[in-house]
Amino acid sequence: MRVRIETEQIGNDRIRKIEEVAAQSVYRCYQCGKCSAACPATPEMDMLPNQVIRYLQLGLEERVLEANTPWICASCLQCRAVCPKGVDLARIMEAVRMLQLRKGRNEIRLQDLPPEYLKRVPQILLISASRKFVPLS
């Protein structure tokens, strides 16, 4: 039996928004898994990087929104460097974060860091962290 799957059927507005913000198509990925092999952060992730794309391809973005993976990603671009299809997965991770930050999700409270720790850390660390984890609205 021939089954035809259209991205219009399995996709949805939220996934299209992620693709738009990331400027990437999730359907380019053919699940070779090289991104997950190259990613230095997988031990702390509850979903592998290639699985993030797979769930988005299948229209199951809820699973991705529940995962900690986009929040553990440090945008080091190892995934992009090894992808044979030229997918910039770091941009997809950023889009997933951004769409939640824009709705007010707060992933970190920098004010809770101990004062003696704040004295040690380089400024660029705090600014980067606030750009990645603190809501935009």
Next chain:
Amino acid sequence: MNLTYFPGCTLYTKAKAFDEAAKRAGERLGFTLEEMPYWTCCGATFPLAEDYDMALASPTRVLARARKASDKLVTLCAVCHNVLKRTNHVMQTNPERRAKVTDFIDEDYAGDLAVLHYLEVLRDEVGFDALAEKVARALEGLKVAPFYGCLLLRPKAEMQMDDPDRPRIFEDLLTALGAEPVDYPMKSECCGAFQVVHSDAMATRCSREIIGSARARGADLVVTACPLCQFNLDDRQAEMAKADKGFRGVPVLYFTELLAVALGEGLDLLSAERHAVDPVPVLQALGDEAA
């Protein structure tokens, strides 16, 4: 030779020795780093969201102001370098976004500034052979692991500094200084970056793997161009020692600190920096030939 220079926030505060050593080394090599006028924060992360034009305002303002002073801008912090170079790439390749951002910040900028890293100045303007001749205290017998991290070389098409898979710019510099560069597989991995304030476990593990890999290949020192890497790789070693009784620390320096010392600056230069693992004993073993 005067070069227009962008220091960025951290080099003014927590990484003063990184900046000071770069300036002193420059003077010894025949160039002066001249701070660009009216610089602001670079933004600290390049915005990966295609619709987030606001995040390009700050780095574009830096580029536009630097262009008024020169056609070249030298950076040192790997984070600033990555943000400014990638923003410049957007300005050069996306006229629509350039128009939107420059209109918003009310500055003219045509994308015609070259953003250079200090390492590129050493390689392409000074030349490593000429640099080798200026070495006053050769780092003979010193095994140094260069740490590129994630920001200096990737993405390759935009950074255009060196091959991310087989980089050699740090290695060639270290060879010119008389040191022995350590080849190890973790040299362009991620140190955990800003995750240290979010997933401390991730940053500590990543840093431990990098330090362990450099140590296993015999490194006496690690050098980096990034304040985030320097902090994570150095500061996390206390945690690594707690978890592993046999752990042996390795000092983590900014490459300009090692460069300035090799060119003849005194080791007191290093005291401006907070080094959790003290680098002075390793360098003192070289003898003091400060000129």
